[in-house]
Amino acid sequence: MPRILPVPLGAANAYIVSEGSASILIDAGFPRQGKKFFTALSKQGMDPSRIALVVITHVHYDHVGNLREIRDACRCPVAVPAGEADWLRRGAVVFPAGAHPVGRALIAAGRLLARVLPGFVRFDPVEADILVDGELSLDPFGMAGRIVMTPGHTAGSLSVLLDDGNAFVGDLAFNVLPCGGGPIMPPFADDPAALKQSWAALRRLGVRTVWPGHxxxxxxxxxxxxx
Ligand SMILES: [Zn+2]
Structure with missing residues (x-):
């Protein structure tokens, strides 16, 4: 059975999934959280070189914030949605659309913050190694699972599905309210209808537990x- 280690980096989750001697990392958190990441790793007695692959669910600054530092330490390939590789290459800070009035207000505030305090959202560019635009098996990385495209939050968003029913979905769903029973619709989505179709696709694929980016x-x- 794979072991799942959530690593909160700012207000976003990264996940280290390990099976046998293989590990993969899913997402890379808010910028300037590298120290926290490497501390979490060393607490597990894990060397960064054990990470065989970093999968980025989508190229928003709060999911790639420490990617370059991590990639340089693990020296492993980075897989990203094909349509967003250029954002990563350029270090482009792209905001999604708000899914409702509160989401739209939050995005407007985010854009303003990015203008006034650009350092808050800035991340180091990375040239990705694997551009994903369809299903991709994780067998070559020692993991029983696959990557599937789950558009909606962004057009290119992807999810990592393990064969045991765990799924890592980036911002395809949120679960941030204290008691955990609130809405899972993320406040931001470029295409809410496509997002719900991706939820249906995950159900058809037999997902049992969803691990969100937030x-x-x-x-x-x-x-x-x-x-
Ligand atoms: Zn996002």
Whole structure:
């Protein structure tokens, strides 16, 4: 059974998934959290070189903030959505659309913050190694699972599905309210209808537990009840 280690980096989760001697990392958190990441790794007695692959669910600054530092330490390939590799190459800070009025207000505030305090959102550019635009097996990286495209939050967003039913979905769903029973619709989505189709696709693929980019894991049943 794979072991899952959530690593909160700022207000976003990165996940280290390990199976046998293989590990992969999913997402790379808010900028300037590198020290926290490497501390979490060493607490597990893990050398960065053990990470065989970094998968980026989508290229927003809060998911790639420490990617270059991590990639330089693990010297492993980086997989990103093909359509967003150029954002990563250029270090482009791209904001999604708000999914509702509160989301839109938050995005407007984010854009303003990025103008006034650009250092808050800036991340180091990375040239990705694997450009994903369809299903990709993780077998070559020692992991029983695959990457699938799950558009909606951004057009290119992807998820990592393990064969045991765990799924790492980036911002395809949120779960940030304290009691965990609130809405899972993210406040930001470029295409909310496509996002709900991706929820349905995950259910069809037999996902049991969803590990979001923000907040705590939850049962995939909620993908049905809130669709
Ligand atoms: Zn995002």
């Amino acid at each position: 907040g705590r894991p939850f049962s995939a049943r909620r993908l049905r009840s809130q669709a």
